[in-house]
Amino acid sequence: MQESISTSNTPILQVKELVKQFGGNRAVDHATFDVENRSITGLIGPNGAGKTTCFNCIAGALSPNDGSIIFDEYNITGLPPYRIFDRSLIRTFQIPQELAQMSVLENLMLARKGQDGERLWQAWFHPNKIAIQENELQESALEILDLVDLYQHAHETASSLSGGQRKLLELARALMGQPRMILLDEPSAGVNPTLARKLSEHIEMIRSKLGITFLLISHDMDIIERICDKVIVMTSGHVLLEGTANEVFSNSEVQNAYLGSQYR
Ligand SMILES: Nc1ncnc2c1ncn2[C@@H]1O[C@H](COP(=O)(O)OP(=O)(O)O)[C@@H](O)[C@H]1O
Ligand SMILES: [Mg+2]
Incomplete structure (x- = not known):
């Protein structure tokens, strides 16, 4: 494993005093939290708490008004999405309409980074290299499909998958x-x-096999309780509390925050 010693104890993601404002509405209001390397961390909170906006700032889809986001000891605040993707911080996306008609395998092969830029150039000057790359790409795509139990569906169209299998495909594309x-x-x-x-x-298996860190927004308390090492609770744009699932679920402030919400 090539991993620098300095990163082993530092949180892989550090969100500090993050602010994102939409007109007069401060969706994220000085949110501060850390995500430990190789953890599965849950981000929960009532509707409108600012969870998705936080994700959008982290992944670069939105530029925050204030605060900082450090990933792997590198300041990624305000970087465009492709730069953040290149640093190996990746969010999942629903399969878009144009990809739904393609095969599961093609969906994966199109998801690999760094493919497009040099492609034409290489096709002219290094035709054999392209072929080798395509083979390697296909091989790693098939390995990933095997990992998420979609190997036998590799040549079916994405649209033919069940809802649950589509979620696995989204995860596989991120991988x-x-x-x-x-x-x-x-x-x-x-x-x-x-x-x-x-x-x-x-998700648990991928974390333990590949050492990938997960930050997971979910209203499914069952999943949160089962797989999260740590849970961060957001309300009104900031962090109310952090702890284990049991700690946060039994906290009266958290219960109050969810009162009147449909989820708890
Ligand atoms: N693109 C946007 N433009 C304007 N307001 C937004 C936008 N996205 C989210 N909001 C507002 O920001 C607040 C937080 O939303 P969101 O981050 O989606 O919360 P959560 O994911 O926790 O449900 C809400 O009041 C929402 O209406
Ligand atoms: Mg949301």
Whole structure:
């Protein structure tokens, strides 16, 4: 394993005093939290707490008004999404319409980073190299499909997959980017409980096999309790509390924050 000693104890992600404002609405209001390397960390909180906005700032889809985001000891605040992706901090996306008609395998092969830029150039000057790269790409795509139990569906169209399998495909696409950390926003939303459990088992297995860190937004308290090492609770744009699932669920402030919300 090539891992610098200096990163082993430092949190892989440090969000400090993050602020994101939409007009007069401060969606994220001085949020501060850390994510430990190789952890599965949950981000929970009532609707409108600012969780997704936080993710959008971390992944570069939104530029924060204030505060900082340090990933792997590197300041990524305000960087465009592709630069953050290149640093191996990767979020999952729903399979877009144009990809749904392609095969599962093609979906993965199109997700690998650094493919497009040099492509034409290489096709002219290094045709054999391109072929080798395509083979390696396909090989790693098939390995990843095997890892998430989609190997036997490699040549089916993405649109033919069940809802739960699509979520696994989204995860597999993120894995093609060779992530150190994956951001998942409500991965089990709209997925039945059996498949949600399967998805969470895959997340755990990927963390232990590949050492990937996960930050997971979820309203599914069952998943949070089962797989998260630490849970961060957001309300009104800031962090209310952090702790283990049991600690935060039994906290009266957290229970109050969820009162009137449909989730708890
Ligand atoms: N693109 C946007 N433009 C304006 N307001 C937004 C936008 N995205 C989110 N908001 C507002 O920011 C607040 C936090 O939303 P969000 O981050 O989606 O919360 P959560 O994911 O915790 O439910 C909400 O009041 C929401 O209406
Ligand atoms: Mg959200």
